[in-house]
Every structure is written in structure tokens, then in C-alpha cells.
Amino acid sequence: MDNKYLGLTPPMGWNSWNTFTWQINEQLIMQAADAFVECGLKDAGYEYIVIDDCWSEKQRDENGRLVPDKYKFPNGMKAVADYVHSKGLKFGMYSCAGTHTCGGHPGSFEHEFDDAATFAEWGVDYLKYDYCYKPDFIPGEILYKRMAMALRNCGRDIMFSACNWGNDDVYKWIRESGAHLFRSTGDIQDSWESIRRLALSQMGQECYGGNYCHNDIDMLVVGMHGGSNNEWINAGADGGVNVIADSGNGAEGAMPRIGGCTDTEYKTHFSLWAIMNSPLMIGCDIRKMSDATREILTNRDVIAINQDIECRGAYRIKQWNNPENVFSLIKLMSDGSYAIGMFNFGDRTSEMSLQFWDMGLPAASGRGFDIYDCWKHENLGKFSERFVANIEPHDCLVLRARLVGMK
Numbered sequence: 001m002d003n004k005y006l007g008l009t010p011p012m013g014w015n016s017w018n019t020f021t022w023q024i025n026e027q028l029i030m031q032a033a034d035a036f037v038e039c040g041l042k043d044a045g046y047e048y049i050v051i052d053d054c055w056s057e058k059q060r061d062e063n064g065r066l067v068p069d070k071y072k073f074p075n076g077m078k079a080v081a082d083y084v085h086s087k088g089l090k091f092g093m094y095s096c097a098g099t100h101t102c103g104g105h106p107g108s109f110e111h112e113f114d115d116a117a118t119f120a121e122w123g124v125d126y127l128k129y130d131y132c133y134k135p136d137f138i139p140g141e142i143l144y145k146r147m148a149m150a151l152r153n154c155g156r157d158i159m160f161s162a163c164n165w166g167n168d169d170v171y172k173w174i175r176e177s178g179a180h181l182f183r184s185t186g187d188i189q190d191s192w193e194s195i196r197r198l199a200l201s202q203m204g205q206e207c208y209g210g211n212y213c214h215n216d217i218d219m220l221v222v223g224m225h226g227g228s229n230n231e232w233i234n235a236g237a238d239g240g241v242n243v244i245a246d247s248g249n250g251a252e253g254a255m256p257r258i259g260g261c262t263d264t265e266y267k268t269h270f271s272l273w274a275i276m277n278s279p280l281m282i283g284c285d286i287r288k289m290s291d292a293t294r295e296i297l298t299n300r301d302v303i304a305i306n307q308d309i310e311c312r313g314a315y316r317i318k319q320w321n322n323p324e325n326v327f328s329l330i331k332l333m334s335d336g337s338y339a340i341g342m343f344n345f346g347d348r349t350s351e352m353s354l355q356f357w358d359m360g361l362p363a364a365s366g367r368g369f370d371i372y373d374c375w376k377h378e379n380l381g382k383f384s385e386r387f388v389a390n391i392e393p394h395d396c397l398v399l400r401a402r403l404v405g406m407k
Helices: 026-038 076-086 112-122 140-152 192-201 263-275 291-297 300-306
Strands: 012-015 048-050 090-096 126-130 159-162 181-183 214-216 280-282 315-318 326-332 338-344 350-355 367-373 378-383 386-391 396-405
Touching: 012 090, 026 048, 026 076, 048 126, 076 090, 076 112, 090 112, 112 140, 126 140, 140 159, 192 263, 263 280, 263 291, 263 300, 263 326, 263 338, 263 396, 300 396, 326 350, 338 350, 338 386, 386 396
Parallel strands: 012 048, 012 280, 048 090, 090 126, 126 159, 159 181, 181 214
Antiparallel strands: 315 326, 326 338, 338 396, 350 386, 367 378, 367 396
């Protein structure tokens, strides 16, 4: 590998699956690359355009090589990669550790080295490596180490995303496998309950992520608003399917969708993933982003927290009177400041009080914090001993706090 900084901080980009699932083609991917630049995502630091499952033919060719679907990608993957690269972006693809992908296409099991060489030849910069149809007789740990070996020796720098859903005690071996990031959860759904559940599942796991091996809590659903073509992704908190009604009033072929989250919940979702150092992989249709979605995804103050070079984990301070739903996440930044996320997962407005003692600052020190609001982009002033705020249901505050003298 030539790029010794590959994977230093969590990757940022867009993945096709959450909105489009199997309905992908080269025109869509090129349009996504165009939108990336036009909507300011590239300027905000996002760089990867990743094609997920169902891009290939159902069979390999006579030489055992993967073949792009001739209808979806008539000009081949190299042409798509070249277009993405022409925009100053990086190109990602998908495969699977098993015999088949989750969508039933050829997986990379026992083809790892040939497939890595093919990806390098096509100009791939990122590989999402899923876990479906894994043979029972071989540990997943071996299969991820095998693909990491193949990628590290394919002649091209390729970001390796190990997507084994948190199985096989992944925390114990993933860092030494060579993966740059690892999926620690099941798939996300476009619902508040899914966001809440996934975030809580990874609190207390901070020690397993860090530079060059990031804990991936799954893709972002910010801005989807129930817009996936997959009923399960649109499912609500009860596991049922959101209503998809064909009213006849939409554009030709369009089906109005009901579901998703509020913009406030999406803001909280983005804030959680950012301060927890998860990769920021957008899942909505970026060609049709609302202004509110764009403002969330391009908030540079929040992105800077995620991309801090030291990638230190955030620890949790629970609110004493509602410890399961109301809490703060604290992340020490490389410049000595602190990123603070104050979150209300409950259904009622909550007064939150962050005691600086709990961060290690004694009241007798004569010091406090100068606090900046990362969503309002304004300074809130200097505070000693504590910071108090009312947080609306499913909302949050994201702050940067710098130690100052109070005399």
C-alpha cells in the first residue's frame, strides 16, 4: 500500500443500498457523482461513491472472473470508476465473504485473490465485504483476513469495509485482520427506534475502534423520509412495514411513501454517528436532497468532530433522573477541547445538567469551559461547574468546550 494514511479517520461517502437496493445502473451512479459535487458534499469532505449488491451477472465468466450486469452497466465498471474519478472522488464496490452475495450474485469465497485483482484493474478504491452465505466449516475471521491479504497485495490502495454484522466476536480480532472499518450491528432501518437501538448497542464498545479500524454502526438514513424502495428498510419501530400507497397522484412510476424520521431525529442521528466515530456513509437519494438534509450532512462543525485525527472514543455520562434515555457523550479532541453531545432519547422535554466534575474538572480549579454550539454555529459563553439546557424529545445539542480560566 502506498497510502499509509488510508483509514486514518472514518471514511465519508455515499452507498446505493438504502434507497435503491438492487435497482442500480451506471446512469444512477454517475448522477450521484455529479450531485456529490454540485450539492457541496465533496467540499464538506465526503469522497466515496459506493455501489452495493446486485451489480453483477449471476454467473462468473469462463475464466472465473466477476462480470458486471450487461444491462445495468453496459460500459463496464472501469468506465464508471473513471467517471467517478474524473469528479475528484473515489469509487467503491461490494462483494461477500460467502459463496453468494446477500442478493444471490457470486460471492468471493475461494476467489478472493482473483477478485481483488479484478477490483484493482477496474479502479476500485473501497470494498464493502458482506457476510451472507458463508460456509459453516470456516470461521468468518479467516475469510476477512484472507480478503484483507488479497487487497493489501493487489497493487492498489483499497479501503476495506468488513461487514459481518457484529458476529463471531468481531471485536476480538477485527483490528489485526487488516480491515479499515467493521460493521458491528445489523442493518439500519429508516426509523427513530432503529437509530436509537443501534446507537445504544455500541455504547461501551469505544475501546475497539480507532485509527485505521473504525466501528461502523451502519449507513446513515438522514434525509430518506421513508424513500427506500425496500419495504424492510422503511419499516417502523414495531417491525411492520410502513404504508406504501399508490395514490395515482405522483410522477409516473412513483409511489408516495409514508415513514422515516423527522429532520430533528435525523440531526440527532447524524450527531450520534459523528461523535461515536462511525463512518459517515450517506444512504438517501442525494440527487433530491432537501435543504434541511443538506444542512445536516454538510455541517462542518459536526463533521470535524468525526474526523478528528486522534479518533478517541466518546464516553457516556448518564443523567441521574433518566439514565437510559438522557445522557451526554464526551469526546476528547486532539486540540485539547472537548466535543459534547447531549441527547434526549425520551418522549418528553428534559432538563439536562452536565457537571464538569464528571469530566474530571474540579470546582476548586478556578477553570471552566467556553462553549460553542455546533448546530447554531454560535458561542454560548463561559460556564463554571456545570452546563444546563432543556433538550426536546429525540433532539440533541452538540457542543465544543474549551478549557478557560474563570477569574
